[in-house]
Amino acid sequence: MDEIVRQGIEEITSNFDLEVVEGKNILVTGGAGFLGSWICDVLVENKANVISVDNLSSGQKGNISHLLGKKNFKFMELDITQPILFDEKIDLVMHLASRASPFEFERAKEEVVNIGSEKEVTILELAKLVNELTNSSSEVEFHPLPKDDPPRRKTDISKAKNLLDWKPKVSLEEGLRRMIEWFKRKLEL
Numbered sequence: 001m002d003e004i005v006r007q008g009i010e011e012i013t014s015n016f017d018l019e020v021v022e023g024k025n026i027l028v029t030g031g032a033g034f035l036g037s038w039i040c041d042v043l044v045e046n047k048a049n050v051i052s053v054d055n056l057s058s059g060q061k062g063n064i065s066h067l068l069g070k071k072n073f074k075f076m077e078l079d080i081t082q083p084i085l086f087d088e089k090i091d092l093v094m095h096l097a098s099r100a101s102p103f104e105f106e107r108a109k110e111e112v113v114n115i116g117s118e119k120e121v122t123i124l125e126l127a128k129l130v131n132e133l134t135n136s137s138s139e140v141e142f143h144p145l146p147k148d149d150p151p152r153r154k155t156d157i158s159k160a161k162n163l164l165d166w167k168p169k170v171s172l173e174e175g176l177r178r179m180i181e182w183f184k185r186k187l188e189l
C-alpha cells in the first residue's frame with residue numbers, strides 16, 4: 001500500500017470509534033471510486049467486513065487491488081440501479097456510487113438527478129446566519145474568489161421532484177441549528 005495512503009488511514013483511524021464498524025457487514029457502493037476505495041481501506045483496516053459494489057463506470061479496480069484477497073473484503077462488479085441480493089445481512093450502507101464530476105454528468109445525462117436546495121444563499125448571508133445562530137462575534141473577512149470558482153450555484157431539482165417526488169424538508173436555518181446542537185454535544189460545549 002502507498003505510504004501516503006497508509007498515513008492517511010492511520011490518521012483517520014485514530015479519530016475513529018472502532019466499535020461502530022468492527023465485525024459489521026458494511027456495503028460500500030462506488031467502492032472502487034476515489035472516495036469509496038479510501039473508505040474501504042479505512043473500514044478493512046478497522047476490521048469491518050466490507051462489500052464493495054461498483055460497476056467500474058468511472059472507478060478503477062486498481063484502487064482496490066491491494067484489498068482483493070483480504071478475508072474481510074469482497075468486491076462485486078455490479079450496477080446498483082439493479083436489484084442485488086447479498087448472502088449476508090448488511091448492517092450499514094455507505095453510498096458513494098454516483099456520476100461524480102461535470103465530465104461524468106455530460107457522459108451520463110440521462111442518469112443524473114440533482115438534489116439540493118432551490119433557494120439561493122450568498123456566502124455572506126450564510127456567514128452572518130452562522131454568527132447569529134452561534135452568538136458569535138467573528139468578523140467576516142473578504143478574499144478574492146479562487147480561480148474558476150463558480151460565483152453562483154442554483155440547483156434545478158425539477159427532475160427529482162417529478163421522478164422521485166423529492167424536495168428538501170429541512171430549511172437552511174433549521175439544518176444549521178441541528179448541526180450546531182450536534183457539534184455542541186460532540187465537543188461537550
Ligand SMILES: NC(=O)c1ccc[n+]([C@@H]2O[C@H](COP(=O)([O-])OP(=O)(O)OC[C@H]3O[C@@H](n4cnc5c(N)ncnc54)[C@H](O)[C@@H]3O)[C@@H](O)[C@H]2O)c1
Pocket residue numbers: 029030031032033034035036053054055056057058059060078079080081096097098099100101
Ligand atoms: N471527490 C471529492 O472531492 C468529493 C467531494 C464531495 C462529494 N463527493 C461525492 O462523493 C461521491 C463519490 O465521489 P468520488 O470522487 O469518489 O467519485 P468516483 O467517480 O471516483 O466514484 C464514484 C464511483 O461510483 C461508481 N458508480 C457510478 N455509478 C454506479 C452504478 N450505477 N453502480 C455501481 N457503481 C457505480 C463509479 O464506477 C465510481 O467508482 C460522489 O457522489 C461525489 O459527488 C466527492
